[in-house]
Amino acid sequence: MSRKILLTSKEIEIILHRLACQLIENHNDFSNTVLIGLQPRGTYLANRLAELLRNDYGIKDLQLGLLDITFYRDDFRRREEPLEATSTQIDFLIESKNVVIIDDVLYSGRSVRSALTALQSYGRPDNIELLVLIDRRFSRHLPIQPNYRGRQVDAINEEKVVVYWQETHKEDAIYLESKVSKPD
Amino acid sequence: MKQLSVEHLLGIKYLTKNDLELIFETAAHFKEVINRPIKKVPSLRDITIANLFFENSTRTKLSFELAEKRLSADVINFSAGQSSVKKGETLIDTVNNILSMKVDIVVMRHSNVGAGIFLSNHVDAKIINAGDGTHEHPTQALLDSFSMREALNSNLKGKKIVIVGDVLHSRVALSNIFALQLQGAKVKVCGPTTLIPKYISSLGVEVETNLKKALEWCDVANVLRVQHERMDIKYFPSTREYTQLFGINKEIVDNLGKKIVIMHPGPINRGVELTSDVADSNQSIILNQVENGVAVRMAVIYLLAQQIKR
Numbered sequence: 001m002s003r004k005i006l007l008t009s010k011e012i013e014i015i016l017h018r019l020a021c022q023l024i025e026n027h028n029d030f031s032n033t034v035l036i037g038l039q040p041r042g043t044y045l046a047n048r049l050a051e052l053l054r055n056d057y058g059i060k061d062l063q064l065g066l067l068d069i070t071f072y073r074d075d076f077r078r079r080e081e082p083l084e085a086t087s088t089q090i091d092f093l094i095e096s097k098n099v100v101i102i103d104d105v106l107y108s109g110r111s112v113r114s115a116l117t118a119l120q121s122y123g124r125p126d127n128i129e130l131l132v133l134i135d136r137r138f139s140r141h142l143p144i145q146p147n148y149r150g151r152q153v154d155a156i157n158e159e160k161v162v163v164y165w166q167e168t169h170k171e172d173a174i175y176l177e178s179k180v181s182k183p184d
Numbered sequence: 185m186k187q188l189s190v191e192h193l194l195g196i197k198y199l200t201k202n203d204l205e206l207i208f209e210t211a212a213h214f215k216e217v218i219n220r221p222i223k224k225v226p227s228l229r230d231i232t233i234a235n236l237f238f239e240n241s242t243r244t245k246l247s248f249e250l251a252e253k254r255l256s257a258d259v260i261n262f263s264a265g266q267s268s269v270k271k272g273e274t275l276i277d278t279v280n281n282i283l284s285m286k287v288d289i290v291v292m293r294h295s296n297v298g299a300g301i302f303l304s305n306h307v308d309a310k311i312i313n314a315g316d317g318t319h320e321h322p323t324q325a326l327l328d329s330f331s332m333r334e335a336l337n338s339n340l341k342g343k344k345i346v347i348v349g350d351v352l353h354s355r356v357a358l359s360n361i362f363a364l365q366l367q368g369a370k371v372k373v374c375g376p377t378t379l380i381p382k383y384i385s386s387l388g389v390e391v392e393t394n395l396k397k398a399l400e401w402c403d404v405a406n407v408l409r410v411q412h413e414r415m416d417i418k419y420f421p422s423t424r425e426y427t428q429l430f431g432i433n434k435e436i437v438d439n440l441g442k443k444i445v446i447m448h449p450g451p452i453n454r455g456v457e458l459t460s461d462v463a464d465s466n467q468s469i470i471l472n473q474v475e476n477g478v479a480v481r482m483a484v485i486y487l488l489a490q491q492i493k494r
Contacts, residue, residue, distance in 0.1 A: 071217065071225035071486075082187045082490050085213040121222040 006134070006161065007151060007174040015150040019131060020052045022148050023100065030062050032126075033098040038115055039068040039086040042103035044165040045133050049102065065090035067101075072114040095123030100148075104163045106132040109144035134161050134174060188487050192304045192311040195320035196362035204366055208330050210483035211476070218254060218478055228257040231489050233289040234282045237314070238264040238275075241293055243450055243474065244314050244324070248291050251481035255489075260287070275299065276306050283309055288492055289485065292316075310488045315355050324449050325359030327480040329367060331473045332404050335445045341368035346398045349408035349430060349457055352379045352419070356449045357408060361387055374398035375408075375430055378419040395430050399437075404445040407432060407457050423456055433459040437467065445469055 007015070027033040030053070037046025043066050053059040070085040101115050112130060119125065131148040136155055151174075153161060159178045164171050188203050217225055233252045237245055245261075252259045262282065279290065290307070292300055293314040300313035315321040332340060345364055351357045351373045364371050365388065373380055374392045384391060392398040399405055410426060420426045432446070446458070446468040454460050463470060 068213070070213075071227045073227075076227050077490060077492060077494050084186055085210060087213065088216055117226065121217075121220045121224075123221060 003175050003177045006176050009172040012172045030059050034063040035100050036065045036067050038103045045104050046102040063092050069114040069118050072118040093123050094125045097125050099125040099128045102131045105134045105161050107136050107139050109140050109142035112144050194300045194313050196322045196325050196359045201366050207483050211479045214482040215479040224254050226256045228255040231288045232258040234260050234287045236262045236292045238294045247477040251478050320359045321355040322359050324356045325363040327477040329363045331476045335469050343369045344402045345404045346372045346402040347406045348374045350379045350410045352381050353411040354408050376420050406447045434461045
């Protein structure tokens with residue numbers, strides 16, 4: 001298996017600041033905007049962005065929710081491994097709000113499709129945007145594109161983008177892993 | 185990898201502790217779902233479930249039906265009273281006819297002990313036992329345990345639970361005993377000697393015939409209904425005497441000097457097993473049990489449906 005680094009800790013930090021600034025450009029003080037991190041992996045990114053917005057950019061009343069999409073997935077009963085649900089924590093209404101869905105990697109677009117369905121259970125937002133750290137642009141199954149992206153990556157289906165966070169792996173880093181070694 | 189160790193839910197006896205934990209964990213997620221403004225998820229939109237109730241039921245049938253609909257399954261209902269069973273059709277023929285309509289899961293209540301087990305050996309569908317005679321009622325025990333854990337805010341290891349009343353005719357009692365013991369709880373039964381099965385001590389359950397002592401001992405009292413319809417002979421002299429000895433009223437509860445959790449699987453014979461002021465008090469979690477019933481049944485159906493591959 002070969003592994004190459006896509007983003008280092010420093011690069012991730014710069015990207016997070018850029019994404020935070022882009023969000024502020026479009027949503028000002030977030031008075032009518034909520035952030036929704038997709039469980040499980042999108043929540044690390046969502047928490048990190050929320051922390052930056054609060055601490056470095058002075059956004060006071062930022063609302064952050066975590067959404068589990070397990071029961072809305074379209075591959076229930078198609079997978080070898082059973083799906084495991086995680087918790088949903090959305091203690092506010094999204095009715096007439098601007099919602100920013102946050103996930104770490106955009107691959108097929110099916111998770112985001114499930115998230116759009118799941119969000120309907122919480123009301124009818126004014127509009128929904130998508131923020132991802134990594135956009136694997138050539139692997140989409142559905143017509144879904146991010147509004148905010150950290151880095152666009154061209155990778156073949158056999159390759160895997162692995163996101164490490166301080167919280168889980170004691171380092172911020174993103175790797176591209178491949179089972180097949182490519183010739184130089 | 186988390187999945188149930190069984191293919192059908194025939195009784196708590198066949199489940200492991202891990203199965204229980206998985207069901208409770210999944211039910212907690214579904215409880216969050218059913219408290220959303222829109223209480224439905226699309227997971228089971230291509231699954232058909234038949235509710236076969238060969239015996240009367242109100243809350244279990246409604247609870248299952250609601251759970252199925254909230255998972256987006258297609259549901260068909262069957263009651264023996266309005267069916268060809270009255271014309272002499274056998275159980276297998278009835279079920280096979282229904283399965284020909286491409287049914288994936290059968291929820292069945294039957295007056296005969298082991299009806300679910302029998303069916304699971306003869307038909308190609310997931311079977312959920314919704315009560316088989318005086319044997320087991322697994323989803324009731326699961327929702328009871330789930331509700332106890334919620335009320336006590338902890339798992340049930342070392343907790344003391346007394347099951348009060350008509351244990352002999354109860355399918356809830358046996359399933360509860362299995363479920364509670366699997367979780368490490370201590371279980372006693374309390375009721376007239378005539379309504380306590382002779383085999384109960386072989387299950388590791390103590391018998392207490394003094395209600396006051398039983399309540400002083402326990403953290404939770406799970407009170408059972410006196411099942412007059414299952415009694416072919418008189419098991420106690422009069423309802424009045426039963427109530428005097430084994431009925432729980434406010435005075436008894438207030439004199440305990442501690443708060444205990446009061447449960448009842450319903451329907452309550454008000455004034456017999458429980459007085460209204462106890463049944464409706466803040467120590468009673470009877471309505472929580474009903475709400476949790478939907479979440480727990482959603483979890484069971486979801487986890488079994490997961491095993492039906494496309």
